[in-house]
Amino acid sequence: MAGLKNGVDMAKEIRMTDIAAELGVSTVTVSKALSGKQGVSKRLRDRILEKAAELGYELDQKKAAADFLHAGLLVANRSFMDPQSCYWNIYQQLAQAASQEQVGLLLEVVSPDAQAQAHLPMLLSAAKPDGLILLGDFGKKYRRMLSESSGLPMVWLDSYGDSDAAACILPNNIYGASEATGCLLDKGYRQIGFVGSILVSERIRSRYLGYVNALVKKNLPVRPEWVLEDHDADGRPLEPEEFALPEELPDAFFVYDSLIAHRFATRLRMEGFRVPEDIGISCYNDGWNPDGFPCYVPDIQKMAAGAMIMLRGRIRDGKARVGKLVIPGELVQ
Amino acid sequence: MKNTKPDCMSIGVLVQEANTADRCSFYGMLFQKVVLEAAGQECLTMLEIVPKASEQECVLPRCLSNEGIQGLLVIGTWEQPYLQNILQQAEIPLVLLDESDAFYACDAILPENYFGMYQATRHLIDMGHQNIGFVRPASTAPCVLDRYFGWRCALEEAGLAVREEWILDSEELPAGKRRRSFPKGGPLPTAFAASDRKAALWLARILEKRGLSIPEDIAVVSVSYDGNLLPGQLASYRLDLEAMARRAVRVLSKKIRFGDNYSGIRFVDGRLEKRG
Numbered sequence: 001m002a003g004l005k006n007g008v009d010m011a012k013e014i015r016m017t018d019i020a021a022e023l024g025v026s027t028v029t030v031s032k033a034l035s036g037k038q039g040v041s042k043r044l045r046d047r048i049l050e051k052a053a054e055l056g057y058e059l060d061q062k063k064a065a066a067d068f069l070h071a072g073l074l075v076a077n078r079s080f081m082d083p084q085s086c087y088w089n090i091y092q093q094l095a096q097a098a099s100q101e102q103v104g105l106l107l108e109v110v111s112p113d114a115q116a117q118a119h120l121p122m123l124l125s126a127a128k129p130d131g132l133i134l135l136g137d138f139g140k141k142y143r144r145m146l147s148e149s150s151g152l153p154m155v156w157l158d159s160y161g162d163s164d165a166a167a168c169i170l171p172n173n174i175y176g177a178s179e180a181t182g183c184l185l186d187k188g189y190r191q192i193g194f195v196g197s198i199l200v201s202e203r204i205r206s207r208y209l210g211y212v213n214a215l216v217k218k219n220l221p222v223r224p225e226w227v228l229e230d231h232d233a234d235g236r237p238l239e240p241e242e243f244a245l246p247e248e249l250p251d252a253f254f255v256y257d258s259l260i261a262h263r264f265a266t267r268l269r270m271e272g273f274r275v276p277e278d279i280g281i282s283c284y285n286d287g288w289n290p291d292g293f294p295c296y297v298p299d300i301q302k303m304a305a306g307a308m309i310m311l312r313g314r315i316r317d318g319k320a321r322v323g324k325l326v327i328p329g330e331l332v333q
Numbered sequence: 334m335k336n337t338k339p340d341c342m343s344i345g346v347l348v349q350e351a352n353t354a355d356r357c358s359f360y361g362m363l364f365q366k367v368v369l370e371a372a373g374q375e376c377l378t379m380l381e382i383v384p385k386a387s388e389q390e391c392v393l394p395r396c397l398s399n400e401g402i403q404g405l406l407v408i409g410t411w412e413q414p415y416l417q418n419i420l421q422q423a424e425i426p427l428v429l430l431d432e433s434d435a436f437y438a439c440d441a442i443l444p445e446n447y448f449g450m451y452q453a454t455r456h457l458i459d460m461g462h463q464n465i466g467f468v469r470p471a472s473t474a475p476c477v478l479d480r481y482f483g484w485r486c487a488l489e490e491a492g493l494a495v496r497e498e499w500i501l502d503s504e505e506l507p508a509g510k511r512r513r514s515f516p517k518g519g520p521l522p523t524a525f526a527a528s529d530r531k532a533a534l535w536l537a538r539i540l541e542k543r544g545l546s547i548p549e550d551i552a553v554v555s556v557s558y559d560g561n562l563l564p565g566q567l568a569s570y571r572l573d574l575e576a577m578a579r580r581a582v583r584v585l586s587k588k589i590r591f592g593d594n595y596s597g598i599r600f601v602d603g604r605l606e607k608r609g
Contacts (some may be wrong), residue, residue, distance in 0.1 A: 072377075083361075092353050092380070099382075104399045104401070107368065107377060108372070109369065122341040122375060126377060127343060
């Protein structure tokens with residue numbers, strides 16, 4: 001209870017850090033030993049328990065402290081640049097899930113620079129977290145650096161992580177995109193384009209695959225000139241007036257993200273088209289869908305809660321193969 | 334205080350659950366700017382979203398019992414007992430962001446609601462308007478009162494009449510209170526100062542229904558935090574959320590590094606944005 005003045009007698013309160021200092025071991029080790037988690041030898045565990053009893057470490061305090069986890073959350077800066085970005089939604093849900101799950105969640109926003117040069121996050125030295133949640137796509141170099149140098153249990157949220165064995169929580173990207181594209185097909189559209197820069201992230205690629213899947217199922221061709229970019233060469237999202245439109249437009253578009261769908265529709269309206277009367281749109285909804293386009297909505301709350309539970313499991317047993325968890329959402333018309 | 338590297342701090346950020354729902358609202362945007370600003374100043378943040386029930390029952394925020402948290406930033410306007418409890422219990426430095434109750438002996442960062450509305454109204458007076466009404470939302474939050482006083486002060490300073498029938502309510506009031514909508518008869522003002530963008534939008538709709546146009550028949554100014562001037566709107570005093578967030582994180586980090594000295598309330602300037 002370090003931040004509190006009253007209610008707790010600071011002079012007498014024995015903390016795990018005190019036990020750790022006495023024995024010259026890390027607080028994490030003490031925490032593991034007191035809570036009976038793996039990763040501490042029997043001999044060391046006995047010594048820690050003995051020291052705890054000697055110092056008068058309280059049982060309840062012990063239990064509460066053992067249940068409480070410190071976790072770090074890393075988010076790439078560019079995911080946060082837009083106030084309407086879905087990552088703010090996920091972040092809020094994570095913060096809420098963290099307090100319900102007795103997790104202290106510290107956020108570090110990773111700058112483009114730190115990401116490109118694969119700097120070790122500040123979190124690791126400043127906060128000594130028990131585990132990490134990685135939100136979004138960080139690129140290969142940064143991912144590799146993290147898994148090689150952090151040595152911490154990690155859960156990847158909304159990306160495929162660093163290896164086949166990575167613990168990941170994913171929205172139903174492919175299926176959801178396929179469903180949302182299928183909803184345009186059900187309305188009778190046959191010429192359907194895609195909006196999204198597929199090289200920018202795994203998320204966009206997966207949703208592109210869902211779009212392709214829906215067309216292939218109906219034996220319709222995927223026309224490259226109808227696959228439009230939504231990011232510029234530097235990875236910056238385009239403004240409505242910056243979208244490059246093909247000469248001949250399809251009847252409808254599936255857009256990988258609802259915020260981009262809104263921007264793209266704004267562009268089409270600037271060009272004099274009525275949306276959805278002239279050009280139909282469906283999208284994957286990441287939290288903000290002001291035009292009310294038909295969309296697939298991922299269950300962000302469940303994803304956030306799942307990430308916390310998965311992280312707890314990983315910390316308890318680092319070797320457990322938890323695999324990838326895909327959380328279904330629903331189609332909203 | 335925990336021994337961490339001096340160049341990296343961990344701060345708690347407290348927001349009310351209701352303020353996180355709409356990320357384009359004043360507090361919704363403010364909270365995002367704070368997180369980004371903290372990141373830019375090498376600060377780790379622990380976000381705590383406080384449900385209404387916890388606020389009413391004065392439940393202490395969890396981040397206060399977290400050893401690693403070195404300072405706390407409290408965003409929004411809170412129930413007094415809740416905030417008082419935190420101020421009494423917290424041992425770490427604390428900064429309030431837009432809690433305009435000067436009652437607390439705690440550092441606070443506030444937007445220039447009062448002076449902003451004063452300036453916007455002064456602009457109308459400088460343009461020659463003498464009959465100026467006010468449009469206000471239903472809320473009686475301190476920021477709304479501040480803007481009302483700003484309008485009033487500008488009128489009184491210029492020796493102009495404050496006419497009750499020209500103070501309009503842009504929203505339904507709670508049961509038992511009578512809403513004053515647009516005057517049915519009698520003389521009309523030549524201009525209105527709207528408390529915020531939403532109030533200005535409401536006024537624009539009412540004026541359109543009456544066949545009055547902005548700015549030819551009625552001039553309009555307001556205080557705002559984002560978005561462009563409404564069609565025909567003369568001026569808007571724009572609050573600077575980014576500067577507020579930057580100031581708040583800076584003040585807090587100073588308090589963490591150099592000791593917790595109480596220095597008072599800081600008002601952050603915005604800018605009067607004029608048409609043309």
